[in-house]
Amino acid sequence: MVERPGKSSCQAWFTQGNLTLVGQWPHSDHLTVRLATVADAAALGVCHTACWRQAYRGLLSPELLAAQDDAARADMWRRALSDSTGQTVVLAEMGDRMVGLAAAGLTNDEQPVRDLELHALYVLRSVYGTGVGQRLFDAAIGSGPCSLWVAAANAHAIGFYRRQGFQPDGARQRIEEWEGLPIIRMLR
Numbered sequence: 001m002v003e004r005p006g007k008s009s010c011q012a013w014f015t016q017g018n019l020t021l022v023g024q025w026p027h028s029d030h031l032t033v034r035l036a037t038v039a040d041a042a043a044l045g046v047c048h049t050a051c052w053r054q055a056y057r058g059l060l061s062p063e064l065l066a067a068q069d070d071a072a073r074a075d076m077w078r079r080a081l082s083d084s085t086g087q088t089v090v091l092a093e094m095g096d097r098m099v100g101l102a103a104a105g106l107t108n109d110e111q112p113v114r115d116l117e118l119h120a121l122y123v124l125r126s127v128y129g130t131g132v133g134q135r136l137f138d139a140a141i142g143s144g145p146c147s148l149w150v151a152a153a154n155a156h157a158i159g160f161y162r163r164q165g166f167q168p169d170g171a172r173q174r175i176e177e178w179e180g181l182p183i184i185r186m187l188r
Helices: 038-056 062-066 070-082 132-141 155-163
Strands: 013-016 019-022 031-035 088-094 097-106 116-123 147-151 167-175 181-187
Touching: 031 132, 038 062, 038 070, 038 088, 038 097, 038 116, 070 088, 088 132, 097 132, 116 132, 147 155, 155 181
Parallel strands: 116 147
Antiparallel strands: 013 019, 019 031, 031 088, 088 097, 097 116, 147 181, 167 181
């Protein structure tokens, strides 16, 4: 994991609410983490699909991965960003390329154990280990209590969440439309 740079190693970074905006990140091209807008929906769709395919390769069939559609994801993000549901959606860009996204908001659980849920955190595999995921995570949920659901076999993601203070609470489900993919809930 890359530590937060000091001001001397960063061209410009500042905190606005819970959102940290980074200028020149020392281990990457120019990195910006910012709130997403409806105008970002198409790029979010493309990035989300690419990240999703990389994250679930080996966990889901090649056919299901190939069937994912950028336009459908873009429509999903357009609707999410148009609603005033209080969901926070942030994205990461290196130069002019979107490399990750995160979304958090009220929990979707029928019997909530936390008010806040991390709904999505995806980064392109090419930026794993550069701190992009950490910046998105921090911007989306901060350091407070939170829940999330993660693929039970996604050791990489589970390790990341454990480093953030999350632990499995024993809750399990299957996402039937994702070939019955087993998921576990983690809490902090």
